[in-house]
Amino acid sequence: MTAFSAIGEEREIDRHEFTPEVEPQPTWCPGCGDFAVLKALKQAMPEVGRSPEEVLLVTGIGCSGKLSSYFESYGYHAIHGRSLPIARAAKLANPGLEVVAAGGDGDGYGIGANHFMHTARENHDMTYIVFNNEIFGLTKGQTSPTSPKGHKSKTQPHGSAKDPVRPMSLSLASGASYIARTAAVNPRQAKEILVEAIRHDGFAHVDFLTQCPTWNKDAKEYVPYTDVQDDDEFDFDVTDRREAAEAMYDAESRLYEGEVLTGRFYRQRNRLPYDEEKQATGEMPSEPLAERYFDEDAEWERAADELISRHT
Ligand SMILES: Cc1ncc(C[n+]2csc(CCOP(=O)(O)OP(=O)(O)O)c2C)c(N)n1
Ligand code: SF4
Numbered sequence: 678m679t680a681f682s683a684i685g686e687e688r689e690i691d692r693h694e695f696t697p698e699v700e701p702q703p704t705w706c707p708g709c710g711d712f713a714v715l716k717a718l719k720q721a722m723p724e725v726g727r728s729p730e731e732v733l734l735v736t737g738i739g740c741s742g743k744l745s746s747y748f749e750s751y752g753y754h755a756i757h758g759r760s761l762p763i764a765r766a767a768k769l770a771n772p773g774l775e776v777v778a779a780g781g782d783g784d785g786y787g788i789g790a791n792h793f794m795h796t797a798r799e800n801h802d803m804t805y806i807v808f809n810n811e812i813f814g815l816t817k818g819q820t821s822p823t824s825p826k827g828h829k830s831k832t833q834p835h836g837s838a839k840d841p842v843r844p845m846s847l848s849l850a851s852g853a854s855y856i857a858r859t860a861a862v863n864p865r866q867a868k869e870i871l872v873e874a875i876r877h878d879g880f881a882h883v884d885f886l887t888q889c890p891t892w893n894k895d896a897k898e899y900v901p902y903t904d905v906q907d908d909d910e911f912d913f914d915v916t917d918r919r920e921a922a923e924a925m926y927d928a929e930s931r932l933y934e935g936e937v938l939t940g941r942f943y944r945q946r947n948r949l950p951y952d953e954e955k956q957a958t959g960e961m962p963s964e965p966l967a968e969r970y971f972d973e974d975a976e977w978e979r980a981a982d983e984l985i986s987r988h989t
């Protein structure tokens with residue numbers, strides 16, 4: 678079996694296959710919202726019919742970035758803010774891969790915001806999960822791009838003077854073709870949204886509210902939450918750009934007033950993902966580029982065995 682012949686094989690997949698054989702104990706704090714992302718992703722992958730050898734998970738730096746260590750698939754723990762360019766390159770080289778990129782609000786909406794904008798604009802076919810805890814968690818609680826105005830931290834002891842970034846509005850303006858917000862405290866919705874995002878052909882952005890009980894006491898646990906699809910107050914068409922823009926602006930404003938609105942906010946119809954656009958112009962061959970350079974004779978399994986034995 679090669680990395681290529683594994684893609685597209687039909688078989689039953691169990692969510693436990695996404696737990697690494699040598700299971701590292703997550704170092705996330707008790708009560709951290711990050712556990713919910715891991716769980717939802719493990720549940721979503723079998724539902725979309727993907728096996729670990731068909732998935733690449735690229736993560737940034739932060740508590741959130743540790744996700745790729747706890748999830749069995751191809752993985753790449755990138756440098757800060759750079760998960761998306763790596764994920765894009767991998768998807769263009771091997772379009773059969775199911776590519777998921779993930780990282781924190783600092784990683785994606787701060788240092789990596791340029792990549793976020795342009796990956797959305799180009800509509801690369803992947804899922805991008807942003808663990809939004811409104812704080813820099815790993816480095817001990819500094820103000821992040823989504824921290825509310827007035828939020829006090831070691832870097833802003835008098836309270837942040839900045840208005841926070843509006844992640845979904847930024848995503849829509851940049852060109853993402855699927856945008857949703859979910860929360861760690863709502864595991865059923867989180868799994869369903871990840872399933873939709875993974876199935877979506879194009880750039881799917883999920884702003885995932887993940888509480889940080891250690892450093893961000895202000896954010897509490899994002900409860901109670903409302904699913905905008907279940908509440909008559911929010912009667913908007915997710916495929917209508919203007920209606921979606923209004924709904925997400927409202928949700929982003931109300932988050933800072935203590936009201937948590939989650940759900941699907943935007944889905945664009947009939948838009949080709951970037952790899953297909955490139956193939957249509959003739960700029961990209963239909964045969965996966967990576968296959969040209971794949972060495973069938975390399976001893977992949979031996980390399981993996983060696984790695985596992987070094988860590989047991
Ligand atoms: C280039 C660079 N700048 C700064 C850092 C330090 N650093 C590590 S994680 C992080 C922020 C993490 O915040 P976020 O992305 O929100 O992730 P979280 O820990 O909250 O999940 C920073 C500033 C770094 N590792 N690399
Ligand atoms: S510091 Fe916050 S984000 Fe990081 S593991 Fe602990 S609770 Fe989670």
Ligand SMILES: [Mg+2]
Binds near residue numbers: 739781783810811821
């Ligand atoms: Mg964060």
